[in-house]
Amino acid sequence: xxxxxxxPSNKVTEKGKDVELRCxxxxxxxxxxxxxxxxxxxxxxxxYFQGNSAPxxxxxxxxxxxxxxxxxxxxxxxxxxxxxxxxxxxLCASSLREKLFFGSGTQLSVL
Amino acid sequence: xxxxxxxxxxxxxxxxxxxxxNCSFTDSAIYNLQWFRQDPGKGLTxxxxxxxxxxxxxxxxxxxxxxxxxxxxxxxxxxxxxxxSATYLCAxxxxxxxxxxxTGTRLLVSP
Numbered sequence: 001x002x003x004x005x006x007x008p009s010n011k012v013t014e015k016g017k018d019v020e021l022r023c024x025x026x027x028x029x030x031x032x033x034x035x036x037x038x039x040x041x042x043x044x045x046x047x048y049f050q051g052n053s054a055p056x057x058x059x060x061x062x063x064x065x066x067x068x069x070x071x072x073x074x075x076x077x078x079x080x081x082x083x084x085x086x087x088x089x090x091l092c093a094s095s096l097r098e099k100l101f102f103g104s105g106t107q108l109s110v111l
Numbered sequence: 112x113x114x115x116x117x118x119x120x121x122x123x124x125x126x127x128x129x130x131x132x133n134c135s136f137t138d139s140a141i142y143n144l145q146w147f148r149q150d151p152g153k154g155l156t157x158x159x160x161x162x163x164x165x166x167x168x169x170x171x172x173x174x175x176x177x178x179x180x181x182x183x184x185x186x187x188x189x190x191x192x193x194x195x196s197a198t199y200l201c202a203x204x205x206x207x208x209x210x211x212x213x214t215g216t217r218l219l220v221s222p
Contacts, residue, residue, distance in 0.1 A: 041214060043155075050208070059209075091154055093154075099145075102147075102155040104154045
């Protein structure tokens, strides 16, 4: 596609449920990032994939969070046993070099 | 730990004014600095990227400067227009492709 695509755009879930967020990066981009944007706060780095290298998971806030990238393209961010503090906008970005291209994000609301 | 601060948090100006947005960072050991624009409910759009060896970058009515030694960057917007209304974010690349974001400046340009 022409840009980074994220789905769903909005997700409402109950506390304790698992959720999966999907990111389709720009074709040919080797790097993929997940960031989290909480209300009134800056973007928080979560995880970074580069080609076939092991991902940099240093930003994941707890072991309830995991992500994978299949075939060097589509990525899924999974949050298990969601908590209310997980409510935020989850943004995905891809890049070929240094300039990042962001998707529109998934607004996650945990009730 | 790198921290990025943006001042002011919000700015309201009449159409046609020239304006300056400020970004400061605590650790001068950066690879580059990017300015992004974020519209409500949408992802981020990269505006300008300045490498650590550069002093400024220009794109149309936008000019970004970088003073790495003092930990400062400014985004200058000339002849502002209502369409410039958005949140502007700066982000520093600390290496290993991790961007540290500021909390942004919300700009409103009134017709």
